[in-house]
Amino acid sequence: MISLPLEHIFILACILFMIGFVGVIARKNTLFILMSLEVMLNAVGIAFIGAGSVWEQADGQVMFILILTLAAAEVALGLALLIRLQRRFQSLDIDKLNRLRG
């Protein structure tokens, strides 16, 4: 019998979320920002599934599946935009996107 305290699961989710958040804030390369977003979405999935397993409800896994579809759509769009960015500016530096400022 395994019984994980909910606090430890949330601590793990928080650490992973913070790592991803720091990556989104600190990195300049847009590809790394997308990868950090994946890490953040994973952390949210851990929180949902941990809560669902502690309270023995299946709702957590339903939310995880919805997060999965969100991540798939986000990655497809983000990578398509990255390809356009690479073609137009020959670089993935997020600071060069300043040119879009109206």
Add this chain to the structure above:
Amino acid sequence: MSSTTIIPLELLFYLAGFIAIVASFKVVMGKHAVHSLLYLIVSLLAVAVCFYFMGAPFAAGLEVIVYAGAILVLFVFAVMMFGLGKDEEKHAPQTSGLTIWFGPSALALALLCELIYIINSVEQHNVTAINHISPKQVGSLLYGPYLLAVEIASFLLLAGLVAGYHFAKPDGQKHSNTIDKIGENQ
């Protein structure tokens, strides 16, 4: 078999969580895009092991199949085909091939050892006693009260498909279309 010799499953969960944290850290701190992708795959596999220990084998399978199998392949495909990691390569230090894959493979090896240990010690641990949630429960909930959310998710995927196709279209094709339209107008 006395219970003192077997490793408690909680410890294995914490080990998997630690591997996930280390791999995610290396993803964020990585210099080279492909190396970061390798660590990201290891991180996703470790999170899948965590899901299994939290009593969600269905979510663990989805994590491996969809995240590590589909989304990460999309990442690798984009990086390899379109040279997205090119501007990082110039600044990255030149290292030999051995040191590059040593870190991810060591972490993945630890996960594999956990998996083998679990498979070998199913009888002693009575793993079925985990308060695990079956895929049947998830499915009946997904197509019952959450039907509207599933429909919205399908809209989201369709929008992602259309927009991905539109954005990834080459530039030249677009120009020829506009030229054709101008010609028609004249």
